[in-house]
Amino acid sequence: MDRRAVVLLSGGLDSSTTLAIARSEGYECYALSFDYGQRHRRELEAARRVAEALNVRDHRIVRLDIAQFGGSALTADIEVPKGRELEEIGRGIPPTYVPARNTIFLAHALAWAEVIDAFDIFIGANCIDYSGYPDCRPEYLRAFEYMANLATKAAVEGRGRFHIRAPMLTLSKEDIVRRALELGVDLSLTWSCYDPTPEGLACGQCDSCILRRSGFEAAGVEDPIRYAKREAV
């Protein structure tokens, strides 16, 4: 088989598992990561290692010039919420939301996909154990897919139809941890924390750490990465 797929890869648990799934389905994978001035740039290192471990055909890190717009705790001087209750996460959209981020990411994926004749674009979006970001919801992903097939020469000329694939969409974090382990993903390579300590440890307290830790805990598996604080979730 040599169907190609572009896979958005942040280096986190969800996108790494998504890449493993694309690979297990026989796709030749082209991984795409973004350097957008995120404070957790450490994730790019994770993306590199995961891409290598999962044997992608090519891995690109695209620079985005969006931090200048501001409006997010991940790119501007706005505080990342810490120590929220698990139940609180996903109610309302937190300041870590980055305006139009998945639209910008998917637009780049679409550009690359069209050039290399890949018609499947994988994204690790999840709308169960997530931060409530609107651009992780199924209705958004469907709308992007519909738009993509009107936007592109490849689709309009009938060379193929683009599909946005989000295999994590309705899994719990627990299920994602299990799925990753079944597929042999080395989770010590992945990175989820939004706000690493100066020493490069995961903070353990941002929404992303809390969601990740709850997933490992529910799955009864030890999280192989080190946290600055090991408070109860």
Added chain:
Amino acid sequence: MDRRAVVLLSGGLDSSTTLAIARSEGYECYALSFDYGQRHRRELEAARRVAEALNVRDHRIVRLDIAQFGGSALTADIEVPKGRELEEIGRGIPPTYVPARNTIFLAHALAWAEVIDAFDIFIGANCIDYSGYPDCRPEYLRAFEYMANLATKAAVEGRGRFHIRAPMLTLSKEDIVRRALELGVDLSLTWSCYDPTPEGLACGQCDSCILRRSGFEAAGVEDPIRYAKREAV
């Protein structure tokens, strides 16, 4: 009035006229241009001058890292078609098509718009005297708009609904030239050519030059920019 609008501005005839229209409707305009490795970077200079002449509130030039994907005569080593017949232009999609370009442009505009509370995004797309690019068609623009209102916190929380406005969409080039002049746009500041000569003159023979020249000719107006060759259109 201080309704805000983000206006995509390439510095060409269509986007400059679009900016003038947004301004005439009373919007406070935030112009957005892109440096994407296009061979006709000269257009960025034009964008700067037009933005200044039309008194925008802010003008950003965002760097895009998409030339690495290739796939277009505007960003890769692929020849720009020259000397085509006017009737030929718009039948089929030429190699100057840039994969997912307007989707990437509009995604950035959406990000900025959301941060500054602008709910109108203006684009100079035209589907009459145009090169047949799929991402200039009304059905594409409508699909983007629909997606944008699912993608963003501002829309989902009900702060407003985003509108993609394309006032050039169904005008002929002749009408666009007339409209620009009515609005007092200084067309000597604009730039349309895809493939300037080493001396910085418009080639006069690429599709974009041919469409522009036909518009001026039909409107019975002299084009104030200089061309390397002045062959009959």
